[in-house]
Amino acid sequence: xxxxxxxxxxxxxxxxxxxxxxxxxxxxxxxxxxxxxxxxxxxxxxxxxxxxxxxxxxxxxxxxxxxxxxxxxxxxxxxxxxxxxxxxxxxxxxxxxxxxxxxxxxxxxxxxxxxxxxxxxxx
Numbered sequence: 001x002x003x004x005x006x007x008x009x010x011x012x013x014x015x016x017x018x019x020x021x022x023x024x025x026x027x028x029x030x031x032x033x034x035x036x037x038x039x040x041x042x043x044x045x046x047x048x049x050x051x052x053x054x055x056x057x058x059x060x061x062x063x064x065x066x067x068x069x070x071x072x073x074x075x076x077x078x079x080x081x082x083x084x085x086x087x088x089x090x091x092x093x094x095x096x097x098x099x100x101x102x103x104x105x106x107x108x109x110x111x112x113x114x115x116x117x118x119x120x121x122x123x
Contacts, residue, residue: 001026001027001112002024002025002026002027002032002097002111002112003024003025003026003112004022004023004024004095004096004097004112004113004114005022005023005025005114005115006020006021006022006093006094006095006114006115006116006117007020007021007023007117008020008021008117009093009117009118009119010118010119010120011120011121011122012085012119012120012121012122013121013122013123014085014086014087014121014122014123015084015085016085016121017081017082017083017084017085018082018085018119019079019080019081019082020036020079020080020082020093020095020117020119021077021078021079022034022036022077022078022079022080022095022114023076023077024076024077024078024097025076031053031099032053032097032098032099032112033050033051033052033053033097033098033099033100033101033102033103033104033110034050034051034069034071034078034095034096034097035047035048035049035050035051035095035096035097035098035104035109035110036048036049036050036069036078036080036093036094036095036096037093037094037096037107038089038091038092038093038094038119039091039092039094039116040090040091040092043091045094045107046060047060047105047106048060048063048067048080048093049063049067049069049080050069050103050104050105051069051070051071051078051103052101052102052103053071053073053101054101055071056103057069057103058103058105060105062088063082063089066082066083066084066085067080067081067082067083068080068081068083069081078095080093082119085119085121086121087121087122087123088121089119089121090119090120090121091118091119092116092117092118092119093116093117093118093119094113094114094115094116095113095114096110096112096113096114097110097111097112098110098111098112099111
């Protein structure tokens with residue numbers, strides 16, 4: 001089992017930045033792929049970014065060039081650096097983990113989920 005806890009959400013003005021963290025505990029973090037999803041009110045949860053244990057990354061087109069995913073295996077923590085935030089980025093952001101080394105973009109591709117952290121971008 002893997003337990004995930006997100007932090008770092010908050011309120012920021014458009015154009016600002018936030019860095020989300022995802023602290024993992026339980027089984028060896030190094031062997032898990034890590035992803036970020038987000039969900040806005042009335043919308044389905046959508047893929048944002050993912051990183052394998054080897055460091056391969058994937059981004060949704062909507063965040064490419066603005067967001068950066070990373071991980072520190074020694075600290076059992078993943079990160080999502082979000083720059084040039086826009087009001088449409090407002091959502092609850094979820095961290096997810098998978099046993100697979102494949103970069104997956106679907107909710108079903110991940111076995112473990114955090115509770116989410118709210119990000120609000122004001123215009």
